Amino acid sequence: MTARTAPGKWIRIPLYVGLGVLYLPIIFLVLSSFRVATLDSASASWSAKWYTELPAQGQILAAAWTSLQIAAASATLATLLGVLAALALVRLTRPTARGLLGLLAAVPLVMPPIVLGFSLLMLFVILGSVTGWPVTRGSFAIAFAHATLGAAYVTVIVAARLARLGTTLEEAAMDLGATPTSAFLRITLPNIFPAVLLGWLLSAFLSLNDLVIASFVAGQTSETLPMVLFAGIQAGAGEAMKPAAVFLVGVVAAGAYPAWLLLRAPGPTRTDPLV
Amino acid sequence: MKSLSGHGPLRAPAWAILPSYIWLVGFVLLPLLIVSLLSFVNGSLGVGPSFELWERVAANGQFALTGENYRVLFISGTYVDAALNSVVVATVTTLLCLIIGYPMAYAIARAPLARRQLLLILFAALFCTSALIRTYAWTAIFDSVGPINEALRALGLIQEPLVFLGAVPAVYLGMVYAYLPVMVLAIYLSLLRLDYSLVEAARDLGARTGRIFLLIIVPISLPGAIAGCLLVFIPASGEFAVPWLLGGKGFPAAGTAIWTEFFGVQDWPRAAAMVALLLLTLVVPTVFLFKAALMPVIQPTPPQQNGPIR
Numbered sequence: 001m002t003a004r005t006a007p008g009k010w011i012r013i014p015l016y017v018g019l020g021v022l023y024l025p026i027i028f029l030v031l032s033s034f035r036v037a038t039l040d041s042a043s044a045s046w047s048a049k050w051y052t053e054l055p056a057q058g059q060i061l062a063a064a065w066t067s068l069q070i071a072a073a074s075a076t077l078a079t080l081l082g083v084l085a086a087l088a089l090v091r092l093t094r095p096t097a098r099g100l101l102g103l104l105a106a107v108p109l110v111m112p113p114i115v116l117g118f119s120l121l122m123l124f125v126i127l128g129s130v131t132g133w134p135v136t137r138g139s140f141a142i143a144f145a146h147a148t149l150g151a152a153y154v155t156v157i158v159a160a161r162l163a164r165l166g167t168t169l170e171e172a173a174m175d176l177g178a179t180p181t182s183a184f185l186r187i188t189l190p191n192i193f194p195a196v197l198l199g200w201l202l203s204a205f206l207s208l209n210d211l212v213i214a215s216f217v218a219g220q221t222s223e224t225l226p227m228v229l230f231a232g233i234q235a236g237a238g239e240a241m242k243p244a245a246v247f248l249v250g251v252v253a254a255g256a257y258p259a260w261l262l263l264r265a266p267g268p269t270r271t272d273p274l275v
Numbered sequence: 276m277k278s279l280s281g282h283g284p285l286r287a288p289a290w291a292i293l294p295s296y297i298w299l300v301g302f303v304l305l306p307l308l309i310v311s312l313l314s315f316v317n318g319s320l321g322v323g324p325s326f327e328l329w330e331r332v333a334a335n336g337q338f339a340l341t342g343e344n345y346r347v348l349f350i351s352g353t354y355v356d357a358a359l360n361s362v363v364v365a366t367v368t369t370l371l372c373l374i375i376g377y378p379m380a381y382a383i384a385r386a387p388l389a390r391r392q393l394l395l396i397l398f399a400a401l402f403c404t405s406a407l408i409r410t411y412a413w414t415a416i417f418d419s420v421g422p423i424n425e426a427l428r429a430l431g432l433i434q435e436p437l438v439f440l441g442a443v444p445a446v447y448l449g450m451v452y453a454y455l456p457v458m459v460l461a462i463y464l465s466l467l468r469l470d471y472s473l474v475e476a477a478r479d480l481g482a483r484t485g486r487i488f489l490l491i492i493v494p495i496s497l498p499g500a501i502a503g504c505l506l507v508f509i510p511a512s513g514e515f516a517v518p519w520l521l522g523g524k525g526f527p528a529a530g531t532a533i534w535t536e537f538f539g540v541q542d543w544p545r546a547a548a549m550v551a552l553l554l555l556t557l558v559v560p561t562v563f564l565f566k567a568a569l570m571p572v573i574q575p576t577p578p579q580q581n582g583p584i585r
Contacts, residue, residue, distance in 0.1 A: 011378055011381055011382045011385060012382050012386075014375070014378045014379055014382065015378070015379045015382035015383065015394070018375065018379045018455070019379075019394075019397060021452075022401055022452065022455065022456070023397075023401075024416075025409065025412035025413050025415065025416055025452075026404070026408075026409065026412050028412065028415050028416050028422060029408070029411070029412035029415045031422075032415040032422075080294075081294060081295065081298050084291050084292075084294050084295055085292075085294075085295035085298075085299075087291050088291045088292040088295055091291075092291075092292060097292060101292065101295055101296065101299070104296075104299035104300070104303060104304065105295070105299065107299075107303050107304075107558075108303060109506065110505055110506060110509040110510065110558065110561060111509070111510075111513075111558055112509060112510045112512065112513025112514065112530065112553070112558075113510070113513070113515070114513045114515050114530050114533050114534065114550070115307075115310075115513055115550050115553060115554055115558065118310065118533065118537065118546065118547070118550050119306035119307050119309065119310045119550065120302065120306050122306055122309045122310055122313060122543075122547070123301075123302070123305060123306040123309060126309060144302070145302075148298070148302040148303065151298065155295075160464075202399070202403065205403035205404075206403060209403060209404055209405030209407070209408065210405065211405060211407045211515075211516060212515050212516070212530075212534075215538075216537070226405060226407055226408075229407065229408070229411075230407060230516075233411060233520070238411065238414070242415075245408045245411060245412070248404070248405070248408055249404060249408060252400050252403050252404050253400065256396050256397075256399075256400045259396055259399065259400075260392060260393065260396045263392040263395060263396060264389075264392055
């Protein structure tokens with residue numbers, strides 16, 4: 001018996017080694033943000049210099065605020081679009097319409113961000129010259145572009161949840177006299193809600209961390225935190241930018257906890273966990 | 276089965292599909308068509324980051340499209356070489372991620388539920404953290420005041436800090452590091468459908484581990500593995516941050532070439548031709564593959580058959 005369970009044990013080794021290797025650079029990044037090198041970079045000492053100098057660098061703080069606003073707005077838009085698409089994808093009766101929707105929704109998932117960013121910029125430029133809006137692209141354009149990416153992820157997450165949920169509970173509710181609307185609001189929606197929230201979180205994080213799409217569509221008026229970070233690294237001032245990187249890592253880390261709680265939210269039955 | 280009182284499952288109202296279609300056609304399909312069109316516009320009209328590009332194109336009556344941008348790309352060959360190099364890097368990255376990620380995904384799927392959820396969050400958090408930051412984090416390790424150099428210096432092995440970056444291996448390392456979480460997540464999601472009692476039954480009947488793996492586990496996880504490979508391969512072939520930061524400016528990659536053409540040279544039509552080339556050769560064919568692979572992941576075998584189609 002012990003021989004049979006053995007493969008289950010050694011298989012954990014690559015997992016935990018891999019996780020360690022994946023997280024190691026991020027831990028070092030956080031630590032190194034407290035290291036300040038001497039002028040000749042021959043040695044370094046512990047110091048919170050980069051953090052105490054932060055208020056003087058208004059650009060970083062302003063960009064952080066812009067990024068957070070864009071993340072919240074784009075995630076909300078992405079969630080609305082994604083939930084509707086998921087409902088259509090799982091609950092629509094026409095296979096052709098469903099297949100086409102699934103195909104289109106898969107495009108942003110695989111498209112390299114550089115293609116998505118460039119093509120969306122071209123759309124905004126043409127839209128701007130034909131309709132006069134958007135004049136300057138800025139945060140609005142970034143939010144729309146990020147929503148396009150995020151909605152594809154929300155669609156996948158919510159569609160998976162909907163498919164697992166099945167239709168038994170709704171049908172039971174309607175057999176017991178519920179109207180379709182109340183069956184949807186009181187059975188379906190609460191059951192997919194954890195997945196919807198997870199989708200929102202994922203879109204917000206993806207938006208917050210995106211460099212390439214934002215760089216393309218931003219124009220002159222808006223700057224997100226990854227853009228400032230990238231510009232800083234380009235200019236060789238990466239050291240001073242480390243608090244910005246740590247901030248982005250920190251937001252994702254802080255969001256991971258509610259996401260974990262959501263994952264643990266029980267499904268319609270105790271034996272039907274979200275994942 | 277029709278339920279007793281005749282209620283079928285809830286159907287989405289027909290209009291529910293409209294916003295999705297408008298969004299996908301407007302923000303995904305249309306932009307790609309515009310890029311394809313722009314890639315045939317005469318380059319001399321489009322130099323400079325200009326809002327009036329299209330007005331100028333229209334005013335000059337120059338919707339006479341040319342293949343000039345593509346011709347130049349193929350004649351100079353720099354971009355084609357960069358794109359080919361990107362494909363090589365993406366292929367190796369994909370294979371490495373598959374080999375390294377598979378056992379990891381399997382281990383998550385075999386873990387007890389509570390730990391599975393924790394592991395899932397840990398990988399999802401990595402996935403959410405951008406390649407820029409995670410790549411930059413690597414530079415913190417190999418930095419002149421990073422832990423490696425400090426340790427070597429403390430041991431008295433070196434006087435001057437060693438310079439690690441700029442090497443080709445650094446790009447491969449960074450790419451695998453950047454894309455491993457996606458691969459693990461995709462394979463893990465498909466492995467969820469594995470009914471482990473099948474494996475135990477096969478083992479009780481005397482099947483060897485290799486046979487069990489090939490005949491039970493591989494077929495179940497194949498859609499996830501394919502989806503994972505595509506989710507790594509296509510974005511990796513257009514990756515910008517990793518080759519830019521770890522490979523140095525001289526490292527040939529499609530992503531960095533497009534970035535330079537757009538932000539540096541500011542030749543939009545030429546950049547559009549580069550994007551369109553990447554799109555046509557990689558993205559379009561694989562999206563079709565991907566959809567076939569994605570569908571089973573999106574729609575895991577429902578607990579019961581749906582009611583009659585009404």
